[in-house]
Amino acid sequence: MLEQVDVDKKMTKEEYDKKMDSLSVKLGELQRKCREQKIPVMVIFDGVDAAGKGTMINRMIQFLDPRGYRVFSTGKANEEERMRPYFWRFFTKTPERGRMHIFDQSWYRGVYEGEISEKDAVEFEKMLIQDGTLIVKFFLLISAKEQKKRLENMEKDEDTRWRVCKQEKENNKNYDACLKRQDTMLVHTDIAECPWVIVEGTNKLYATCKIVSTLVSRMEEALSRTNNKSEELPQQEPAEDCFRNGVLHGIDLSKTMTKEEYQKEKKKLQKKLRSLHNQMYLKRLPVVLAFEGWDAGGKGGAIKRLTQAMDPRGYEVVPTASPNDIEKAHHYLWRFWEKFPKAGHMAIFDRTWYGRVLVERVEGFATEKEWKRAYREINDMEEQITNAGGILLKFWMHIDKDEQERRFHEREQIPEKQWKITEEDWRNRARWDDYEKAVDEMILRTSTENAPWIVVEGNSKYYARIKVLKTVVEALEKKLSEM
Amino acid sequence: MLEQVDVDKKMTKEEYDKKMDSLSVKLGELQRKCREQKIPVMVIFDGVDAAGKGTMINRMIQFLDPRGYRVFSTGKANEEERMRPYFWRFFTKTPERGRMHIFDQSWYRGVYEGEISEKDAVEFEKMLIQDGTLIVKFFLLISAKEQKKRLENMEKDEDTRWRVCKQEKENNKNYDACLKRQDTMLVHTDIAECPWVIVEGTNKLYATCKIVSTLVSRMEEALSRTNNKSEELPQQEPAEDCFRNGVLHGIDLSKTMTKEEYQKEKKKLQKKLRSLHNQMYLKRLPVVLAFEGWDAGGKGGAIKRLTQAMDPRGYEVVPTASPNDIEKAHHYLWRFWEKFPKAGHMAIFDRTWYGRVLVERVEGFATEKEWKRAYREINDMEEQITNAGGILLKFWMHIDKDEQERRFHEREQIPEKQWKITEEDWRNRARWDDYEKAVDEMILRTSTENAPWIVVEGNSKYYARIKVLKTVVEALEKKLSEM
Numbered sequence: 001m002l003e004q005v006d007v008d009k010k011m012t013k014e015e016y017d018k019k020m021d022s023l024s025v026k027l028g029e030l031q032r033k034c035r036e037q038k039i040p041v042m043v044i045f046d047g048v049d050a051a052g053k054g055t056m057i058n059r060m061i062q063f064l065d066p067r068g069y070r071v072f073s074t075g076k077a078n079e080e081e082r083m084r085p086y087f088w089r090f091f092t093k094t095p096e097r098g099r100m101h102i103f104d105q106s107w108y109r110g111v112y113e114g115e116i117s118e119k120d121a122v123e124f125e126k127m128l129i130q131d132g133t134l135i136v137k138f139f140l141l142i143s144a145k146e147q148k149k150r151l152e153n154m155e156k157d158e159d160t161r162w163r164v165c166k167q168e169k170e171n172n173k174n175y176d177a178c179l180k181r182q183d184t185m186l187v188h189t190d191i192a193e194c195p196w197v198i199v200e201g202t203n204k205l206y207a208t209c210k211i212v213s214t215l216v217s218r219m220e221e222a223l224s225r226t227n228n229k230s231e232e233l234p235q236q237e238p239a240e241d242c243f244r245n246g247v248l249h250g251i252d253l254s255k256t257m258t259k260e261e262y263q264k265e266k267k268k269l270q271k272k273l274r275s276l277h278n279q280m281y282l283k284r285l286p287v288v289l290a291f292e293g294w295d296a297g298g299k300g301g302a303i304k305r306l307t308q309a310m311d312p313r314g315y316e317v318v319p320t321a322s323p324n325d326i327e328k329a330h331h332y333l334w335r336f337w338e339k340f341p342k343a344g345h346m347a348i349f350d351r352t353w354y355g356r357v358l359v360e361r362v363e364g365f366a367t368e369k370e371w372k373r374a375y376r377e378i379n380d381m382e383e384q385i386t387n388a389g390g391i392l393l394k395f396w397m398h399i400d401k402d403e404q405e406r407r408f409h410e411r412e413q414i415p416e417k418q419w420k421i422t423e424e425d426w427r428n429r430a431r432w433d434d435y436e437k438a439v440d441e442m443i444l445r446t447s448t449e450n451a452p453w454i455v456v457e458g459n460s461k462y463y464a465r466i467k468v469l470k471t472v473v474e475a476l477e478k479k480l481s482e483m
Numbered sequence: 484m485l486e487q488v489d490v491d492k493k494m495t496k497e498e499y500d501k502k503m504d505s506l507s508v509k510l511g512e513l514q515r516k517c518r519e520q521k522i523p524v525m526v527i528f529d530g531v532d533a534a535g536k537g538t539m540i541n542r543m544i545q546f547l548d549p550r551g552y553r554v555f556s557t558g559k560a561n562e563e564e565r566m567r568p569y570f571w572r573f574f575t576k577t578p579e580r581g582r583m584h585i586f587d588q589s590w591y592r593g594v595y596e597g598e599i600s601e602k603d604a605v606e607f608e609k610m611l612i613q614d615g616t617l618i619v620k621f622f623l624l625i626s627a628k629e630q631k632k633r634l635e636n637m638e639k640d641e642d643t644r645w646r647v648c649k650q651e652k653e654n655n656k657n658y659d660a661c662l663k664r665q666d667t668m669l670v671h672t673d674i675a676e677c678p679w680v681i682v683e684g685t686n687k688l689y690a691t692c693k694i695v696s697t698l699v700s701r702m703e704e705a706l707s708r709t710n711n712k713s714e715e716l717p718q719q720e721p722a723e724d725c726f727r728n729g730v731l732h733g734i735d736l737s738k739t740m741t742k743e744e745y746q747k748e749k750k751k752l753q754k755k756l757r758s759l760h761n762q763m764y765l766k767r768l769p770v771v772l773a774f775e776g777w778d779a780g781g782k783g784g785a786i787k788r789l790t791q792a793m794d795p796r797g798y799e800v801v802p803t804a805s806p807n808d809i810e811k812a813h814h815y816l817w818r819f820w821e822k823f824p825k826a827g828h829m830a831i832f833d834r835t836w837y838g839r840v841l842v843e844r845v846e847g848f849a850t851e852k853e854w855k856r857a858y859r860e861i862n863d864m865e866e867q868i869t870n871a872g873g874i875l876l877k878f879w880m881h882i883d884k885d886e887q888e889r890r891f892h893e894r895e896q897i898p899e900k901q902w903k904i905t906e907e908d909w910r911n912r913a914r915w916d917d918y919e920k921a922v923d924e925m926i927l928r929t930s931t932e933n934a935p936w937i938v939v940e941g942n943s944k945y946y947a948r949i950k951v952l953k954t955v956v957e958a959l960e961k962k963l964s965e966m
Contacts, residue, residue: 303549
């Protein structure tokens, strides 16, 4: 893409002033409209060294209302970032709906440095775009000669000397080779939903003007799509009863265990877990445990038997309630990314991102398109966790309808358990069949080798708790022995 | 405080089980009540090495609903934390109203290591307590002999060996001296609103029980205070017209500047600022610029002339709107702490924490007690920024009533400026005198040597912008020359 570009395109000050006069007003207007329409915007700046990313960003933001944007400089990862999956620092920086986030460097640095693949980058963008985000990608280009001149000028000035490092001078010498690599990356990640915009960077007036006018037209496009959205009919999808694989029907809920066996096993497994928790901290292994299940299915009890054995400085229980205002204004996975553990730590999720394909599907909080898309999005996200070297185990705490009823009544009768049972629990129960269908499809579509679902036979609390403890202990032992 | 403590207090398993049976139910109940009453709770654990802080925290949280608490391990500061004022990492971790945050180590480590004073620690607590937070401070104590035994046991076990460092063995040898230092600290920071609770740590059953029962009684106390609150009459305060110092009346608003002078000066000052911004990054100087002023007083324009000259990767403009749900659920200073710049960066606040003594005072969003307390709280906070080596400049953009009216009308007439003027602006204008009184008192009470107010004569936009630029440039030059 880059070879044919005439980097020296020019613009006079008069042309610039004339164009920018109307463009700048328009940009401000569009920013306000995007806010009203709740469109999140991400603008990323990449390019060759010394191409003027900082200058361009600064010129652009002078036309924006500071109440609506933020600039992120995402060059080198910091301590906290290095201890999490690669996309953590970008996912947590996605804008609230209606806001604009501007990135000086982006996940493409990760592609360039081999930390993620081109496909990862594109999948990340597609997911956000499908969620309504407008992403605009600029690549700033100058010639080898211009680059050399700029680096020399920067070195001459004592204020900017520190910005020129050895690597940059090196890159300048190998300009052609570097460019080729970048070109390949651009070609592979130039998708229809979000094409690269190459900005000829020699003349800063021209570059600024191209950036602002591109942004203006992309924002106009995004707004017109939003306005037409209501007219679009949801696509007709095939009936899904064929997906019904009856996972849950095959579960043997008669499995049980005596109190004595339970206590003996529990003691033994908790002792092991205590030791393994220390080892995972030392070996910097991140662990995510995800708990889903029927109401009163025993999630809380199972989690408690895990946490009893561990040091609270090395684990966190993350309960998932309905999203708050800020969470609602982001992609539905954002709040979970925020909570992913750093290396050496364990996060235990009491209910999870699977809410998208369970409660949100059944109650109609997510559209059919949205929840169908979610399987893929979730698999991608989980892959990132395990690719970063982490363990991810997902438990479905399973009980039958009778057992649930028994437990609901028990909760109603014991005073200190009454707060645990609400009208909502009874309402959910009434939709058991819909939920069962959703659970079936979820387990089918998101059981992967790296992040398996473990269906826990839960009618016997003793049996269930031991199965969870044992599964965690065995997974930790296996992984740690390989590290 | 520590010398007289019988660290070996015991409790049998039967006594423990009996006591904890009712205590644990109560604790869960109180947690729910505190959530309903929106009382934020902070529980901090300090103590001698190997006294069992982790174990105690873990036992305590087994009785809590995970949807209501979080544990923070705040030993050594990380990269991000080291680049900000000391209390940043604690202020940003204060709980939302109704939630409980548990700290393994706290700001007392800062006291012990000489990073903050005992007074700083106490002032921080008092501020949160006045805002309705319940703080419970535990100090876990074991004898030198017991400590030695525990360290030896930890070293024997390969899982826990890594936890024992040289410092801890050293401290054990100098147990008496260490204890004396800690004792002094405890005595000096044992305030009526938040006394230290010494926990005899040898017997873990006894210790757990003491911790849980203390927590239960402190939560009960806090709840009874909240319930009685409505009956408390606000204290009668003396009239404040005596505070009226007429700062604003003395301002010469006729100061002006020609367009030519303005452009010449602006160019010169922006060039200097560009260079200084580089130097402050290199020397890791954090800078906070705070802008307040009448509506249409020229804040935005002045900020723009600053930002035009700087690299966007080194500054952030932070606009302050009315607080969102999450922000409302915290101390009013929390959201500003979140935004304080790290070393080498500049944060420019468009409206600030002074809203507490301006709009919140005038509109009655804060009670009289609350906004009167705020002067002291704000001075303390600002002192922390400047004590950490930062620059803090506060600008009041001043215009007179006629000039404001002229600008409002102008905004209404120019299409692309219409969004800038709302009904609210006219409403605020109607309360000009009340605001003037509030501004006068604010400037009087919060003008400190380290964080001065600069009243900017704003009727002439040219004059005002140059004054702001010049003030910033001179402050940076002065500070940087001393570094």
